[in-house]
Amino acid sequence: MFNSRVVSAILALVVSGVTTAFVSLIDNTPTNALILAAVMSFVSAFMLSYFSMEYLVFRELQNLHAAIEKLRRKDFKLTKSRFGSIEPIRKINDEMMRYASKKEQEIDELKRIENYRREFLADISHELKTPIFAAQGFVHTLLDGAADDPEVRDQFLKKAAKSLDGLEALVQDLITLSQMETGYITMKIKPLEISELINDIFEQLEKKAQKRNTTLKLDSKPDKKYWVLGDVNRIGQVLINLIENAIKYGNDNGKVIVGLESSKDFVSITVRDNGPGIAEEHQKRIFERFYRIDKSRSKDKGGTGLGLAIVKQIIDAHGSKITVSSKIGRGTTFEFRLEKTVAPLPTTNS
Template structure:
């Protein structure tokens, strides 16, 4: 039913009733009754039409439009009218729409989480299966008689231990990620020299880099660079990024770490390799758990597949994010920012002289 039909029916009814009562008066002519009917009809019609059209039907139609937007998953609420004629109806419409939009978003989020859960279970099952089956195979071989051969025994035991060490690393990384996501791990902020921390990590990974004949270096001569962060967690970030660069960088290549001031009280940290790079379609997913890029970042490189996911969570806890810039056959650069001083500290801490962070851009 439209507002015109309802207004017409009501107006006719009022006009008839008004004319009927008027006709009861003595001395009322037919012309007067006709005028009375006409005036009652038109005045009632206009009153009811505008009242219904602008106060009721318009808001009902708005509710239908909101429902249609929900069906199309358009969650943007239209701008409020400057002077709503029936504010409580409009407010009710918006409340219904907001409730529906939130529920739809929850449903979509649950669907995404279900997909993520299935993918995660498949990935973690596959990742755990490999070291378990490897260690199991070596141990069964020994039990089947190879244990009597001293050379074979030692070789297979070392391989089994290596597989189990990899399994333990993966489990520890999974526990770390789970604790971070649950909020059980808090950041212990302090001011420290990130340049010295990086030098310590260089020494820790020196043997690993030497195996691939990769040189670890700063992009400029060493200087003290102070930052305000959790030193233990940032050390873990630097280790994961450097291990990643060593594994996937080019043999006989270089891995560089650079620092530069970008904004007041913010320092850019860059880790760059000259490896085969990452194609564009993989860049948005490399921080997912167990995600591996085929060929240049294949599974035979080792690792738990959780390093970059941990890096992302640690930096997120520091209210910053990691960015990646990569070109195929040109190399990859990871960059992130850290505070150089506490937010409420006006004292200027010694940092690197301001300059452009050139290594973050992979040149053609």
């Protein structure tokens, strides 16, 4: 009922009434002049009010309505429109844009996850296929007569066993990764002394290092304790992965140095090797699951391609970040930091 024309006509009538009344106060005003004043003021007031309302309010409301209509159809690609020159309408418009962009982000995120799942499944099938086919091949060859020669038999059995060991390692890593991604594994964050943990791990990896004549060294202030907050098992897993990689992919007679540096709030942990290094284009991607620089070489070394993906998950879950820096021919350094804490009070058993 109250469209802009009716409202403008009413307003214009009032304005022209008041104007004409004022003009009539002047003595001896001719009737023509009065009529002229009435008509002129009506027309100009009408035009002014009609156009301003039409353009400022009704158009804007119509735009707003059209935008809501789009949202209702789940079309979130709202173009940043030019309307919204009136404060409350601008607010509504901004609010809608925020809502739309949030929804759009949600949809993108869902698409990303869906994509990730699909790729993950394809990767897993591919990775499982390799050791299974290999073991299957050896077993069938054995059944087809190769078992008759004891030497060949042992050789084939060993190869089949190696494939199955690789399969087990892969499945183990997959379970860890998926449990971590679904949040099934939660970090048990507690104070831990990292230099002691590193020495324990050096002992565990001593044999592997000796095989390549690699020296493992801790670079920290002697006798200094480095208390940090973290899940001791998971951080141990991270360090094992990084140090093992440094041994595996480093050179023979190489050096692996784990450095600890304490700043005001953090302890930064670096794992450095003097191996062949990682080219820039690979550095971004080595944390992706199943990403290997040299596929056959990594498989020879019993790698699943999931080590660094797990490392990244664990460090992320500690609210930190892992970075890599490397120069071809010079070696590679992985770095992450953990929050510093004070040594827990010794528990007294009295």
